[in-house]
Amino acid sequence: MNARADAAAGSEAADFYNDLVKHRLIIPGGVQGAFGRGAEFEKVLEAFNALVSRISAGDGAEFCTFPPVIDRRIIERVDYMDNFPDLCGAVCSFFGNEREARALSEKIHAGEPWGGALGMTQVVLNPAACYPLYPTLTGTQAQGGRLVTMLNWVFRHEPSPQPTRMQSFRVREFVRVGNQDDVIAWRDMWLGRGVDLLRSLGLAAQPDVASDPFFGRAGKMLAGNQLEQKLKYEVLVPVNTGDKPTAVCSFNFHQQHFGSTFGILTPDGQAAYTACLGFGLERVVMALFKAHGFKTALWPDAVRQRLWP
Numbered sequence: 001m002n003a004r005a006d007a008a009a010g011s012e013a014a015d016f017y018n019d020l021v022k023h024r025l026i027i028p029g030g031v032q033g034a035f036g037r038g039a040e041f042e043k044v045l046e047a048f049n050a051l052v053s054r055i056s057a058g059d060g061a062e063f064c065t066f067p068p069v070i071d072r073r074i075i076e077r078v079d080y081m082d083n084f085p086d087l088c089g090a091v092c093s094f095f096g097n098e099r100e101a102r103a104l105s106e107k108i109h110a111g112e113p114w115g116g117a118l119g120m121t122q123v124v125l126n127p128a129a130c131y132p133l134y135p136t137l138t139g140t141q142a143q144g145g146r147l148v149t150m151l152n153w154v155f156r157h158e159p160s161p162q163p164t165r166m167q168s169f170r171v172r173e174f175v176r177v178g179n180q181d182d183v184i185a186w187r188d189m190w191l192g193r194g195v196d197l198l199r200s201l202g203l204a205a206q207p208d209v210a211s212d213p214f215f216g217r218a219g220k221m222l223a224g225n226q227l228e229q230k231l232k233y234e235v236l237v238p239v240n241t242g243d244k245p246t247a248v249c250s251f252n253f254h255q256q257h258f259g260s261t262f263g264i265l266t267p268d269g270q271a272a273y274t275a276c277l278g279f280g281l282e283r284v285v286m287a288l289f290k291a292h293g294f295k296t297a298l299w300p301d302a303v304r305q306r307l308w309p
Contacts, residue, residue: 013240032159033167069123089125092118125155129171145178
């Protein structure tokens, strides 16, 4: 887009944000990308998550959930800091003595930077919903592999005025573990199922090949390889602007990366293949409000019946 189109898109996104605030669907928190959610917003989010559970009930997925913080060693082992250092949220704390605590307090009250007085803890904010699962899968999997679903909070340091670009958000995630053919077939099945699900809610969903936002010059090569091998797909829906739709669902085929890293093995002793899919729950909810208006009582009957049968 040219500068004029960029400005128009930014204005449209700002208007949408202001409308969400005016209708008490989101509650400003003073920091870009970190806002509260109102009761009506949460009602829709819970309904959509329940709908995902209903349509996947026959798949036999195990359910678990993890806290917003994970062992720092996980992101170190999966090379997250090589690929996405700009998105990381490390948790730091104070480890000093009383004298150092007084010095810290003085810096804060003087309006001076005080991060240097803190040290890293053993945890980081979870940057991907599936990350905390993989270390728990170490060992030989049962014949046929494994399927797990989760609802986890995710953090990525990318503040933005766009309401869909959040620093902290929830993802309904599914992870498939097994041999290559089974994992790819599952990924492809869910790609079609996810598009159908979103379209059944009146959303103009379109799938597309995508890449992750790898950091730096080397990241451009990684992104190119990801696109060429079609390792990542997204489902796009108009939210902020119709000209540049937003990814509300993503599908990643990891090949044997996590299987090799965490010793996840198939019955024949090979590193397992994995794939994941995740619905960005807040983004789906915003897409619904964008498509159908800010009062759920006025939404089309077919959409309401789908969400609240």
